[in-house]
Every structure is written in C-alpha cells, then in structure tokens.
Amino acid sequence: MDLTLTDKHRALQAEVQAFIRTHGQNSPKPGGGRKRPDRKTLEWQRLLVEHGYAARTVPRDYGGFGAEPDVLDLAVIADAFSRANLYQGLTNQGISMLVPTLLEVGTEEQRRQWIAPTIRGEVIWCQGYSEPGSGSDLAAASTRAVLDGRDFVVNGQKIWTSSAHYADMMFLLCRTEPELPKHEGLSYLLLSMRTPGIETRPLKTMTGRSEFNEVFFTEVRVPAKQIVLGRGKGWYVANITLKHERLMIGDAGKMSHRLEQLIALLQSTTVNGSRLIELPEFRDRLLKLQGEVLAWKAHNLRLLTEAAKGEESGVKRMIVKYGGTMLGFRLSALAVDALGAAGLPFESLGEAAEDDDATTWNIDYMYDIGLMIGGGSSNIQKNIIGERGLGLPREPKAPPATAAAVIGRG
C-alpha cells in the first residue's frame, strides 16, 4: 500500500488547481449526461482531453493524452474536480465502452478513425444490443446481417437503445452465422446511424423522458470492413464492451460526487427550524451511506491498481455493477426523502434545459432503477457473480437452442 503523493502527484495537483482557477467558470453543471453534449460541454471536454483530465491514458496517436496508467493521477484529478464541483467530463457509451473495446481488439484503422472524435464528444455512439426477444439472454440476438458483396445487409430490431435518437454511430451485435450455436454466430459491427433503412422511435420511460429508443433495420448496408475482430467473434467483443459498461455504471467516483451533493442537501434543508443533518434518523442514514461509499471508493482503488498491473480482478470486478447501482439508488432515495413534500413538484424540461434540483434528484431516483436493469440486470449480475465469480453450478438448461430455433422465435 502506498497512497502517498509523490512530487509528481503534487505537481499534478497544483497543475489541476491552476487549471480550475483559470477555466473552472467554464464548466457545465455536473450530472446529467443523458443528452447530446451542447457547445459548452464540447468545449469543456476538448479542454479536458487537451490537458489529460479526460482520456488520460488513451494513446496520443488516437487523440488522447498518452499518459502511463497511474491510479493516483486519476484520483488526484477526480478529487480536485469533485471538490470544486466541476463537471468531470463526458461518460457515455462511446467513451467508456467502445473506446476501450477498440483499444483492446479494434484494427489500427478503426482506432484512428473513431477514437479521437469519440473522446472529444463529437461522435456519439449508441449500443445495439438488446432486442425484444433477447434482453437478459443477449446471445440470442436475432438481428441478421448477411454478406452481400462488400457490405453486410442488416435486418431486424433493437430496443432499449439509449441515445439512439441523437447518436451518430452504433456498435451493433448481430447474427451473421445462423447455422452455428448461438454464442458463435454473432458479429460486432460499427455503423452510421444516418445509413438509409434505419428508423429510430423514442421510447418514453417512467422518468417522463425518452432516454431509450427502438431501432428498426431494413436492408441497412454496412461496409464489411466495419466489423470488429471478425465474423463469429461478436459475443467475445460484446463481452469486452459489457465489462467496461458495468464498471462505468458502478463507478465509485460518481457515487462519491453524489454523496457530496447529498451532504450539502441535508445541510441546507430544514424542517421546523432544524437542519436535516441534525436529525438522527437522517444523519444515521447519511453516515451509513458514507461508510459504504468509502468502501466502494477503496474497492475502486484496488481494481485500478490491479488493472494497472494487468491482473484479472475476477469477482471483485463482477460485483461493481450490482453493488454500485444499489448504492446509487439508496443515495438518491435519501435525497428524495430529504426533499420531502416540498420536492414533489416535478417539471422535467427534457433535453432543452437544465432541470431544477428536486426534479433532477427524482429523475436520478427513477433512472437508477433503469441502471439496475440495463447493461445486464441485477439478477443477471448475480448469476455472473455466483457462477463465474464463486464457481457455483449453472441452472440446468433446456437443450441448447439451435440458431434456426433462435431466428424462428424472433
């Protein structure tokens, strides 16, 4: 264990603080991130990438900052931004999921083409995974892609596709080898959302907003070179992406920031002249959550250390999504309780403007349930933790579905 700040880290700390003094007033409001980045956010993101406060370890050849992985660097940066209540940069499916996937298994050409504009926030990606007939059973995807000359021709439907209504690109899991067993017949394609034959229909959720979409593909032509890793490798690639998605969703830094906001809320809210933080019932709930956030922060440092050493974290990584989303929900639940009756007025302004604080907390409170379900639901996570993490036997299965049966069901 060594968490001491070296001279290098102290220098970085001073550098970040200077950056904040110079540029801090240009930061967008923290939180949100469910809409297309506006000009202010793009400008901020560009600054962050330039200074290495976002995409810090992405190689320079691909538009990143090219720093060696150093866990404490990230902690120093996150800490300074969090204390100053500044926006820590975009986290979206392109940046948090596709970029690491391409760095792991993309071709040189794919990396050069997509990583730089993605980390700057200029190209927004959506994830074409779930289908009406394959949600938790993701490998049963039946959207077909058939090679025709130099293109794949895609037909089918995706659902729960967040940000598809404003995304530029999609990474798509589709079936290219229907004769093979279901996990072996999938491929992973990158395609433009402006390709003819794509129709996006917003799906209104319980938050009142349309965070998700249905996406329909009719004879959509995708150049064959836009496949990642190769035919039949889609399940492997999709799992690399999912690993990063689950770490993004369970992110301890985000929990820590939310805790800070919650503390401020309990300090500023009064009932009958008492601040909520002085009421033992509220205070003890807050303290329990603080203990838990501390534990997840420390756990995150452990994971980052293992990642930097190239070690496999196994079950330690598998628990992040399930544990993190549960904690997130309890944090927003306490906020909603602190807001109480005065926090019931709810006016979501959609993507046009920033919502008021009470509406934002209430959206988080509901959206957190969406996060428990999306990216592999909590129950799927528990299967993964139990089976892959603890080595427990799988549920006995029905005879393996042939691909023909899979397609027939769709």
Add this chain to the structure above:
Amino acid sequence: MDFDLSEEQRLFDTTLRGYLAEHLPLERLRGLAEAGAGFDEKLWQGLCELGLQGLLVPERFGGSGLGVLDAAVAAEALGAAVAPVPFIGLAMATLAVLRAGTPAQQDAWLPRIADSEALFGVGFAGLAGQTGEAAATLADDRLSGRITAALDCGMCSHLLVVLDDGRMVIVAADGPGVRMTPRRSLDRTRPVTDLAFDAAPAELLSAANAPLATALRVLDAGRVLVAAGTLGAAQTMLDRAVAFAKERVQFGRVIGSFQGVKYMLADMVTMLEPCRGLVWYAAYAQDAQDVQDAGPHAARLTACHAKAHLGDVAREVSRMATEAHGGMGFTDLLGLHFWFKRIAFNRQILGGPERCREEAAILQGWAT
C-alpha cells in the same frame, strides 16, 4: 501509488494462515471454547515465534517495527481462524506506549512486550462508548474505579486503562487494589473481564501533549483491527457457505445451482468484498495520518466507518451464511457458530456501529 498488500504482507498472511490451519483445528477450538478462558497459551507462543507480540514494536526495542496495516493483515488472519489470542489488546497497548510514553517508559515497556514478558489487556470501555460501567479516576498515581467488559485480559500481566480525559495508565494485573472478574462471553473464544480498582498503583504514560487525541488514535487503531478480524471471520463464513452450496444436494441438484441460494451468496460477496479495501485503507491511514490529502480527519473517519460498516455487513453475512447451511448451520456440530459469535462480539466491543457513526458525525461537524 499502489493499493494492494506488498509481497511481504502476503507472505506473512500465508504463513500465519498456514500456522493457524495446522494448530487450530475445529476440535481444538471447541475444547478451548468449552473452558471459556479464551486463551490458548500454546497457540499464542507459536504465534509469538512468528513475531506477533512485537509486530508494532520498533526494531530498536527488539520488535519487527511494522505498522497498523501489517497488524490488520494479522488480525484478519486471526479472525478467519477465530483464534483465541489477545492480539488486539496487546497491539493497542504497544501503540499507547509508543505514542504517549516518555523515552524512559518506552525503554522500560517496549522490550518487555517484544520479549513476551508483558502481556496487556485493555480497559477502553469509556472512551469507546461501550455499555456498562466505565469510570476510572487517578489520584496520586493510584487508580480507582470500575470498568465493564475489558478486552484481552485473560492471561495478561498488565492492564492499559484510559481515563475520561484520555490519559492512559498501566496497572499490574496482580498488583494491590486490582480485582479482575473474568466473564465467559457469547464468543467463548473471547472472554471479557470486569475490572475493579481500589487505589491500585498506576503508571501514567505522561508524554502525550494532547492526551485525548492520542488515546483516540489508540482506540481507532484498535477499532480497525477489530474490523479486520470481523472481515476475516465473515470471509470464512462466506467461503464455507459457498463450499457447502457446491456439495449439498437436494431435489437432485447441488443447492448452489438454485438461484435462491446462489443470489444469497452473490449478495454476500457483493457486500463483503469492498470491505477489504475499506479495512486496508483505514489501517493504512492509521500509519500515514496524512493520506493523499483526504482531509485532516481521514484516519479517524475511516476507522469509525470501518468498525461500523464491517459490523453491519458481517452481521448480514453471518446470518445468511448460517441460513445457507440449513439446519446444519444451526447445529453445534458444524462449528460455524464460532464465527457467527466472533462477529457478534466484535460488533459490540470498542463501540458499536451506532456509536462509531455518531463519532464520525461529530468529527464532521454534523453533531455535537
């Protein structure tokens, strides 16, 4: 930056666990527990040969000169084996002498600790906010008062007692005016002792400029070590529940293949695994009071939270691990209850979760 145990710490952990596995089989544990003395002299001597007694004693006094994180590694291994040894009391006494003792007192006490001549129990009940009596006063180097449920006094030669204002004194266990009443506790491997002093000769550790802050640091270290022990015990219960779920067959299947059981085990690991980072962090913060600018109270704050959070998580883990074993989990035969009881003991000793969180609240200006 490295958030992990060192090679040396891993090796130490492996050695310790190997020794405990060999020398503390369940039947031996059961025998010790029935007596309720909570102290296995032979086991403790063996552990002392591995350096446990002088772990925190600086090398110039004949110890190993290691830190609270190393002690936490040891405490976790001891907790994993529910070892009936007085490691935590001794560690707290060592830190008390180190932080509050004059050079002469350090010269006098630390070599004796390292040589196993002096073994300490600790009466920290008042400062820790334990229930029961906790009143001790010092007048003319004589201690009077009563303390309920003091820790690790089983075979001790000396007692470390904290006064209300944080001053700490050393009292000879067999000295005049000292009455010790050992009580078998819920955890038969960990007795508690009621202490009564009537003008007992006491040596004040007199070098501390800020006695209360110094005593709190000793308490914090003790709490972190208790939390580490709880972590070890809870991990053993989880591991045993997983192993049982892979073996036990019902309805023609091993029960670990049923989602009802599988999800319980997944919940346990999801709760417990992040606790390891918290314990390491809290222990590390004890050694390096200024951690990556985590704030002036990082060491106290994380110690309080580690004690409270481990107490809560381990209660759930111990309940679910027992349930996962079905009726066998409830029997004496399986011995799982020793771990359950260690976890229950650790929750209350040196301040329960509610008390620890309240201290964390005061620390942050949220309560007075």
